[in-house]
Amino acid sequence: MDLKKELSDIKEILKLNPRGMTVTEIAQAVKMNRHSAAKYLDMLVIAGHIDMKTFGSSKVFYPSRRIPMSAILNFSSDFIIVLDDDMSVINVNDRFLEFEHIQKQDILNRSIINSSFPMAFNPSIIPHIKMALKGTESYIEAAIQKNGDLHYFNVRFIPTVFDDTAHGVTMIFEDITARKEAEAALKDSEERFRIIFENVGVGIAYLSNRSMFIRQNRRFSEILGYSQEDLQNKSYLDITHPEDRNASNDNVEQLRAGTMNHFSMEKRYIKADGGLVWGRVTCSPIRGPDGSVKFFVAVVEDITSRKVAEDALRRARDELESRVQERTMELKKANDALMTEIERSKRMEAQSMQAFNLMHDVLEKAPFGVYIVNDHGTVDYVNPAMLKISGVDERAFKELNFFTLPTYIAIGLDKMIKSALDGRHFYLGPVEYTSHVGKKNSVRNFIGIPMEEAGNKKALVFVEDFSKYRLLEEALLNKR
Structure with missing residues (x-):
């Protein structure tokens, strides 16, 4: 029996009958018993050379339509x-x-x-x-x-x-x-993200679309004091200060509705120990292909130190403003008092000026000499009678320095003028005096009075020349 020939004969019979044949029909066509035909047909089906379909209890075989x-x-x-x-x-x-x-x-x-x-x-x-x-x-x-x-x-x-x-x-x-490679890159990326997630300097938390905590990083736990287990079955509202809950909820609902892509706000959180911490939170939704929110990502920065500093600055500013107001009132009172004093001083100055003008008129017409010495030893004023007594003009007289004038030093008048500048009166005379211009046989009386002008100490000196009386006295004595 040639196996290859019999298998080839079966395939050729089926090619001539593409509508299909039963085992019995094939056995009759190739003139072999039904059992052998069934065996060869199974081999050809397994090899993929023919196809078989079952109709009830009957099997129908066809030429294979499969590509070799x-x-x-x-x-x-x-x-x-x-x-x-x-x-x-x-x-x-x-x-x-x-x-x-x-x-x-x-x-x-x-x-x-x-x-x-x-x-x-x-x-x-x-x-x-x-x-x-x-x-x-x-x-x-x-x-x-x-x-x-x-x-x-x-x-x-x-x-x-x-x-x-x-x-x-x-x-x-x-x-x-x-x-x-993509899986390795993804794994590497996930590892890098995990390292960043756990070591970044801000708190990060994932929340479900129902605003329940899913996961948070180490910094988030440090800021608020909650462990991963503590936040299970908790909403962000559970750790939000009551006064900030409405604003937080309004923002999250707007994210959920799609009216904004993210929000940032400063709010107070309730820590695990019951204390408060200020945080600046930025929250964004992660959406699925259909646009619905799959979960939220919240980034929290601890701004408690800044808030404490701002509060301290506000209190300091308020205190400063209060002090400024108080100081302003004090300055206003001082200014009012100063203006009153200025007005009084102006009146006194006017009165002094009137008195000075009157005194000046008197001194200008006085028969005795008058001059005013300042604390430098020079003259600020000299009247006509004094110029006549001294025998010099006004410019030359004002160039003199009575602290260093030899004729004054000789009779001690320089020291007396200094004593008047220190607030003491003096009287010197009658004394024979030889002037610095060589005028001899002058007999004079000197009277010094302390004075003050515009806050500066000065000496008012009166001089009376007795020379003509001395000459008259000598003439009378000679007649006797």
């Missing part, structure tokens, strides 16, 4: 290797050849357990090949080294029956390197 494996190998983006029952390669697609940079003849009929096989397979795939040869499909994830790079594959081991009913294995390698 060899025809579709090169249309797959996966690597495909077909092995026989000795684990030798009997077919391979172009994607695998491109990956390995080899020709098809370089790999056909070579065993994959051979150390010279191009692809360095992990030995763990051998048991899966053996399982497939026994009819059990399986798959594993494998890593293959290529030019120093790791490539990751999902490998399926599919039991295969060939035309000659021999068993083999089809290995399909799905390249998942990009997915693996």
Whole structure:
């Protein structure tokens, strides 16, 4: 009995009857018993050469409409290797050849357990090949080294029956390197995010779409004193100061309604120990594809120190304003008193000026000499009678310094003038006096009176010349 010929005859009969035939019809057509025909039909179905459909208790067989494996190998983006029952390669697609940079003849009929096989397979795939040869499909994830790079594959081991009913294995390698790299990048990104999340200097909390706490970072716990377990089944309103709850709730509801994308506000939180802490919270919703809120992210910055400083500054400002008002009143009173004093001084100055003008008129017409000495020893004023007594003009008289004038020093008048500047009266005379211009036989009386002008101490000196009386007295004595 020629097995291949009988299998070929069955396939040819079915090609002539594409509408399908039963086992009995096929057995009669190829002239064999029904049992043998059923056996051969099962082999052809398993090999994929024919198709079978069941109608009640009857089986109807058709020519296979499936594309032969060899025809579709090169249309797959996966690597495909077909092995026989000795684990030798009997077919391979172009994607695998491109990956390995080899020709098809370089790999056909070579065993994959051979150390010279191009692809360095992990030995763990051998048991899966053996399982497939026994009819059990399986798959594993494998890593293959290529030019120093790791490539990751999902490998399926599919039991295969060939035309000659021999068993083999089809290995399909799905390249998942990009997915693996993406997963590694995602894992790395998640780890970086976790590190940032746990170590950032502000508090961060996730809340459900019902505003219940899901998770918070370490800084959030430090600010408020709550552990992860403490906040389970708690809403953000549970830890918000009663006076700030309405404003907080209004903002969250606007986020939920989509009328704003985020909000920031300063509010008071109730700490785990019952104390209060000021925080600046910025909250944003994370929405799903349908636009509904999946959860909220809240970022909280502890601003208690700033608030305490602002409160202290406000109190200091209020106190300063109070002091400024008090000081302003004091200054106003002082200014009013000063203005009163200025008015009084003006009146006194006017009166003094009147008195001075009167005194000036008197001194200008006085028959005796008068001059005023300042604390530098020079003259501020001299009357005509004094100029006549001294025998010099006003300019020359005012150039004199009575602290250093030899004729004054000779009779001690310099010291007496200084005593008048210190507030003491003096009287000197009659004394014979020789003036600085050489005028002799002058007999004078000197009277000094302390005075003050515009806050400056001065000496008012009166001088009476008795020279003519002395001459008259001498003339009378000579007549006797």
